[in-house]
Amino acid sequence: MQEAILNDLKMPYCPGCGHTVANKSMSKALVDMDVHPLDVIVVSDIGCTGLVDPLLTCHTIHGLHGRAVALAMGIRMGLEHPDKKIIALQGDGGATIGLQHLLEAARHNLDLTLVVQNNMVYGMTGGQTSGLSSTEFKEPDRPESAVPGYDICALAHNAGAAYTARTFIGKDTAELWKEALSTPGFSLIEIVEMCPAYGLRKVQELHDVSDYESVISKNQRPTGGPHRAEGRSLLDALKPIEHTCEAPLDGRLEIIIAGSAGEAIQSAGDLLSTAGITAGLSATKKGDYPITIGTGFSVAEVILSRPPIHYTGIDCPDIMIVISQDGLDKVRSRIGEHTLVIADTKLGPELEGLAGPPGPTDLLTRDFRKTGGLKGAALAAIAYWLQDNGFLPIEALVEAASRHKHGDKMKVIIDKAVAA
Amino acid sequence: MTTTRERMVFLDGSRLIIEAMARAGASAYIGYPITPVNWLFAGAKQRIPIALEAPDEITALQWSAGFSSAGVFPVTASAFPGFALMIESINMSFMMELPMVIILAQRLGPSTGSATTGGQGDLLLLRGCISGGYSLPVFCPSNLNDCWDMAAASVHTAVNLRTPVVLLTSKEMVMTNQNMDVSGLKDVQLAERHLHEGNGAYKTYGVNGNLAPPFLPLGNDLHQVRLNSSTHDMEGITQKNSPEALGNTERLKNKIEQSIDDYTYFDHDPDEGADTVILTYGISAEASREALGLLRANGESVSLLVMKTLLPVPPRIYEMLEAYDHIVVVEENIAGLLRELLYGNHQHDRIHGVNKIGHMITPQEIAEGVRQCRKPS
Numbered sequence: 001m002q003e004a005i006l007n008d009l010k011m012p013y014c015p016g017c018g019h020t021v022a023n024k025s026m027s028k029a030l031v032d033m034d035v036h037p038l039d040v041i042v043v044s045d046i047g048c049t050g051l052v053d054p055l056l057t058c059h060t061i062h063g064l065h066g067r068a069v070a071l072a073m074g075i076r077m078g079l080e081h082p083d084k085k086i087i088a089l090q091g092d093g094g095a096t097i098g099l100q101h102l103l104e105a106a107r108h109n110l111d112l113t114l115v116v117q118n119n120m121v122y123g124m125t126g127g128q129t130s131g132l133s134s135t136e137f138k139e140p141d142r143p144e145s146a147v148p149g150y151d152i153c154a155l156a157h158n159a160g161a162a163y164t165a166r167t168f169i170g171k172d173t174a175e176l177w178k179e180a181l182s183t184p185g186f187s188l189i190e191i192v193e194m195c196p197a198y199g200l201r202k203v204q205e206l207h208d209v210s211d212y213e214s215v216i217s218k219n220q221r222p223t224g225g226p227h228r229a230e231g232r233s234l235l236d237a238l239k240p241i242e243h244t245c246e247a248p249l250d251g252r253l254e255i256i257i258a259g260s261a262g263e264a265i266q267s268a269g270d271l272l273s274t275a276g277i278t279a280g281l282s283a284t285k286k287g288d289y290p291i292t293i294g295t296g297f298s299v300a301e302v303i304l305s306r307p308p309i310h311y312t313g314i315d316c317p318d319i320m321i322v323i324s325q326d327g328l329d330k331v332r333s334r335i336g337e338h339t340l341v342i343a344d345t346k347l348g349p350e351l352e353g354l355a356g357p358p359g360p361t362d363l364l365t366r367d368f369r370k371t372g373g374l375k376g377a378a379l380a381a382i383a384y385w386l387q388d389n390g391f392l393p394i395e396a397l398v399e400a401a402s403r404h405k406h407g408d409k410m411k412v413i414i415d416k417a418v419a420a
Numbered sequence: 421m422t423t424t425r426e427r428m429v430f431l432d433g434s435r436l437i438i439e440a441m442a443r444a445g446a447s448a449y450i451g452y453p454i455t456p457v458n459w460l461f462a463g464a465k466q467r468i469p470i471a472l473e474a475p476d477e478i479t480a481l482q483w484s485a486g487f488s489s490a491g492v493f494p495v496t497a498s499a500f501p502g503f504a505l506m507i508e509s510i511n512m513s514f515m516m517e518l519p520m521v522i523i524l525a526q527r528l529g530p531s532t533g534s535a536t537t538g539g540q541g542d543l544l545l546l547r548g549c550i551s552g553g554y555s556l557p558v559f560c561p562s563n564l565n566d567c568w569d570m571a572a573a574s575v576h577t578a579v580n581l582r583t584p585v586v587l588l589t590s591k592e593m594v595m596t597n598q599n600m601d602v603s604g605l606k607d608v609q610l611a612e613r614h615l616h617e618g619n620g621a622y623k624t625y626g627v628n629g630n631l632a633p634p635f636l637p638l639g640n641d642l643h644q645v646r647l648n649s650s651t652h653d654m655e656g657i658t659q660k661n662s663p664e665a666l667g668n669t670e671r672l673k674n675k676i677e678q679s680i681d682d683y684t685y686f687d688h689d690p691d692e693g694a695d696t697v698i699l700t701y702g703i704s705a706e707a708s709r710e711a712l713g714l715l716r717a718n719g720e721s722v723s724l725l726v727m728k729t730l731l732p733v734p735p736r737i738y739e740m741l742e743a744y745d746h747i748v749v750v751e752e753n754i755a756g757l758l759r760e761l762l763y764g765n766h767q768h769d770r771i772h773g774v775n776k777i778g779h780m781i782t783p784q785e786i787a788e789g790v791r792q793c794r795k796p797s
Contacts (some may be wrong), residue, residue: 041638054657061639062646064512070479074486084639104475231467235602236441238429277599286596310706313780
C-alpha cells in the first residue's frame with residue numbers, strides 16, 4: 001500500500017469543518033488507487049482550502065486566489081508524464097473569481113481534477129457569500145432577494161468536462177474522488193460543506209438547502225493537450241536579397257505610399273524596399289492602417305538610403321504616391337514644400353487646388369488604376385516614378401517582383417507602367 | 421554585376437526576438453492577442469514548439485507559470501492593457517522563482533490609448549510592479565541587433581536567476597521592417613537550468629552559494645517539490661513572518677541585484693572632453709544615434725549612452741554619467757520616466773529631458789535639446 005499524501009500534522013481547520021473530511025477522502029482515494037505521492041501534484045488556491053498545503057507529501061504548488069485551475073492547466077500541458085495526477089483545490093470563492101478558468105479547463109478537457117469545496121462563504125475574510133452560495137443560505141447581511149448561485153457542475157458539463165459530480169460532505173466521497181481521478185480529461189467534484197465559523201454547521205442543514213442536488217454527469221470526449229511541432233527557423237524562412245544592381249542615390253529618400261485597404265499598398269511598400277536593397281541601399285518600411293484592416297486608409301512609409309538608416313520616422317516625405325481618396329485624406333497634412341506628389345488622375349483636381357504650403361513642389365498624375373488595376377495601381381505608380389527619375393534601376397523593381405508569389409502579374413504591370 | 425552578401429534579408433524585430441528566444445530554449449509561447457505584439461504571436465506559431473492562445477492575459481501568465489514549473493521555458497507578450505492583468509501572476513512567478521520572459525511592447529497610453537502608436541510609458545510600471553519594490557530584470561533593445569542579443573540575454577538571465585524577466589520594447593521596434601545581414605548575428609547558446617542532482621535532501625528554496633536555488637520540476641520521481649506564492653520557508657511551506665521565511669524573501673532581492681554586472685548591457689559612445697551626454701533607451705536610441713552624428717558633424721561635442729539593461733539600474737550607468745555636466749534624457753513620454761527612475765522627483769539642474777508623445781522623437785529635436793541645455797540660463 002502506498003503512503004498517504006497527508007502527513008501527521010494536525011489539520012488546520014476549525015472543529016467540524018468540511019475541509020478536514022474532504023482532504024481525508026482525497027488521501028484515502030489515492031491510497032486505494034495505489035498512487036505514489038510523487039505521482040501527484042496538488043495545486044492549491046488561496047482560501048481555507050489552501051491551508052492543507054503544508055500537510056501534503058506530494059508535489060505542491062500554492063498559487064493565487066482563483067487561479068488554481070489555470071495554473072494546473074499549464075502544468076498539465078508542460079508535463080511530459082501523462083500518468084501524473086494533477087488535483088486543483090478551490091473553495092467557492094476561488095471558483096467564483098476564477099470561473100473563466102474553470103470553463104476553459106472543461107472546454108480543453110485537459111486531464112486534471114478540480115475539487116470545489118463549497119461551504120457557501122469566504123471563511124478567511126468574515127463569511128461573505130460567494131457566487132456559489134445558495135439563496136436559502138441565511139446569514140445576517142445577506143439580502144432576502146439574493147441572486148441565485150452558479151450551478152458550476154452544469155456549467156462545466158456544458159463546457160465539455162469529461163466528468164462532473166456534486167455531493168454533500170458527510171458521506172464518504174472517496175469513491176467519487178476515485179472515479180474523477182480515473183476519468184481521462186477534466187473532472188470536477190463540487191462538495192457542499194459546512195463552515196462552523198460562518199456557514200451552516202450541520203450536515204442535515206446542507207441537505208435542506210434545496211439549490212443543491214447530488215449529480216453525476218459525463219461527456220465522452222477526447223482528452224485535450226497542446227499540439228507540439230518542431231518549428232522552422234524564422235531566419236531560414238526568409239529568402240536572401242541579392243545585390244544585383246546599383247542605385248545612383250547617395251543620400252536618404254523618404255517615400256509615403258497612400259491608398260485604401262485592399263489596394264496592396266503594404267505589398268507595394270515591401271516591393272519598393274526590396275528593390276532598394278537589391279540595388280545596394282538600406283531600406284525600412286512600416287505600415288499604418290486602421291485596426292479594422294479591411295476598410296479605410298492604408299499607408300506604407302518607406303525609407304531608402306545609402307548610409308545606414310537609424311531613425312525610421314518620416315515627417316514630410318520627399319515622395320508621396322497617392323492612389324485613393326482614403327489615402328489622400330490620411331496623408332494630406334504631411335505634404336511638404338519639397339514633396340513630389342505622384343497621384344492617380346482622379347485625385348489631380350483636389351491636389352492642384354492645394355494652395356501654398358503645405359503644397360507639393362511638383363505634381364504628376366496618371367491613370368494608374370487603368371495601368372495596374374485595383375491591386376496594382378500603387379505598383380504602377382512606383383514603376384512610373386522610377387522610370388521617370390531613375391532613383392532606382394527598373395530592373396531592381398522587376399527583380400523584387402520576381403520574388404513575389406504574384407510576380408508574373410506584377411511584371412506585366414511594371415512593363416505597362418514603364419511603356420506608358 | 422552580381423554581389424552576394426552573406427545573408428541580407430528584410431525583416432522586423434518580432435522575428436528576431438522570437439528566433440533568438442527559441443534558440444535560447446523557449447519551448448512554449450502563450451499569447452493573448454493584442455496590438456502591437458501580433459507579429460510576435462505569428463512568429464511564435466511558426467517557430468516555438470508549443471504555441472497557445474490563452475483566453476485572457478491572467479491565464480497566459482498562469483499557464484506560463486505552469487509550464488515553467490514543469491521545466492518548460494515559456495514566453496508571453498503583451499502591451500500595457502494586458503500586462504496590467506498579468507501583474508499579480510508575475511508576482512506569483514517571482515515569488516515561486518519560475519523563469520519566463522514577458523515581452524512588453526509599449527504603445528501610446530494611458531489606458532487603451534492608441535494601439536498602433538508607439539510609446540515609452542511603462543518603465544516605472546515595471547519598477548514598481550513587484551509588491552515590495554523588488555526588481556525584475558528588464559532588458560530593452562535599441563535596434564535590430566539588440567532584438568537578437570537582448571532576447572537571448574532575457575532567456576539566459578531568467579534561467580540563471582530563476583526569475584521572470586521583462587523584455588521591454590515598443591511598437592516601432594516590433595512592427596518596422598528593415599534590411600539586415602543576419603549572418604553577423606551572434607550564436608545563441610541554449611540556456612540550461614541549474615538542476616538539483618543526486619538523491620540527497622532537496623529543499624525547493626534551499627541555496628548554497630548561488631542565491632538562485634537549483635531547480636527540479638513538479639512531478640519528478642525523486643524529490644518532493646513545493647512551489648509557493650505566499651511567504652514561505654526554504655522548503656516552500658507558508659510562514660507568516662518567521663526569520664527563515666523573511667530571509668528567503670530578502671534573498672529574492674539580493675538574488676537579482678548581486679549579479680547585476682553579469683547582465684549589464686549598454687552602448688556608450690563617449691566624445692572626449694564632452695560635457696553633455698544623451699541618455700536614452702529603446703526606440704529613441706536610433707534617433708539619438710542620428711542626432712549624435714548631426715551634432716558631431718557640426719563640431720559640437722557630445723556623448724551618447726544607450727541603456728539596454730534598465731532594471732535594476734546598473735551601478736555602471738551612474739558611474740558613467742558622473743563624467744558629464746549635462747544629461748539629456750530622451751524618451752517618448754512627457755513625464756520623464758527614466759529621469760525619475762534615475763534621479764527621483766527633485767532633479768538637479770544638470771538633468772534635462774527631450775520628451776514627446778504620439779510621434780517618434782526626431783534627431784533634430786534631440787539635437788536642439790542638447791543645444792538648449794547648454795545655453796546659459
